[in-house]
Amino acid sequence: MSRRVLVVGFGRTGQALARVLAARGDRVRAGDRRDARALKVDPRALAGVELHASDGPELLDGVDLVVPSPGVPRSAPVLAEAFRRGVPVVSEIELAGRELSCPIVGITGTNGKSTTTTLVGMALASTGRRTFTGGNLGTPLVTALEGTYDVCVAEVSSFQLEWVARFRPRVGCLLNVTDDHLDRHPSFADYRDTKARLFAAQTAEDFAVLNRDDPAVAELAPRLAARVTTFGWSPVADGAFVEQDAVMLRRPGTIDERYDLTRTRLAGRHNVENVLAAVTVARLAGAPPAAVQRAIDEIEPLPHRLALVADRGGVRWYDDSKATNVGAAVKSLESFAGPVVLLAGGVDKGGSYAPLADAARPRVRTAIVFGAAREQIASALEAAQVTVARAATLDAAVTLAAGTVRPGDTVLLAPACSSFDQFADYAARGRAFRDAVAALPGGGGGR
16 A cells, blocks of 8 residues: 655655655655755656645645655654654655665764765675665665665765664664764764664664774763674774774684775875774675775775865865864864865854864964854864964965965865855865866965
């Protein structure tokens, strides 16, 4: 018997949901405040779908199930009313997980999710297994229902975990938890506990992979039903660790495995942590050592993740637009000894900028802050005795940076904020940065 399903939010995930559900025989109603033109709707997503330019409670009449897109907060009136009426609300990953017949690998955390997910997906795919790699990374997990897969590797966000009950990854991984999305989550504890929902439905047959160097993550271990394996920098009897220029994986009753890091294109301390996690997850998910090493050697840095944009006049310009929170920006800064000209700004997400100031103090010669949060960032940096300049826009910040750089400097776009004051998303911000650098006299060289 077909269900009447309400999809709230009709962006990328909402459109994928509507298309898949309608093709499977459900009667789909979708609502979004934006009209079809503003949404750039894929015509395939409209087949058999009743689309409304609204996301209000009136859309609930006759509905059996509500599936909100990740961007729709728990406080949205339509979700509150659904809860009051007793209409089930589930997330897209919950719905997909209930119907997928293959094992799921779920990877979450504040930072590093996309790189780790990509690495694990590459390792599993290179073995010949039919591997779906997506989720919050780009392709919604629900689209895996349109194909046939041996394993699904999904990046999972806290927003996607708000409405899960039975979502059960065979291998789940929590990379780290730092202040982020506190404009949506009421507290850091709520944010961390929402991330931990990744493990809620696991059993003793499953694996939970935790970052033992992150106290907020490590303290979850006694609460989990799954078998816990950890990763971190120092040697342990069971888990992954770093030894000189390699990642070591030690598991009881087996020979230590060594994964060489000298050939990887991934740069920075944070990417070593991503490799630590990916090695552990991929091996637990069934990838052989040779396939894991091949993925480490062959992965390309993902766009807007500490990517070198220009190297001219003795000045290197890096795009880390994906550093949309303070923790990620700190990791970016820690990849450089200095001197750094830091470009930071955008929309504040509710956390403290003190950790950014602490990381900037020994490395940053000048910080150029821009966008809506520039005064908040400037206040924290100036309190730490960091030299600060202000610009209204990212373009203006790039121009200002070009006038202050010296040979040997690194210019780093690590915004520590979301992009929504000036850009559609972090990728649009990264492209704008690249274009602005390319447009400089000499293409971004020093004076």
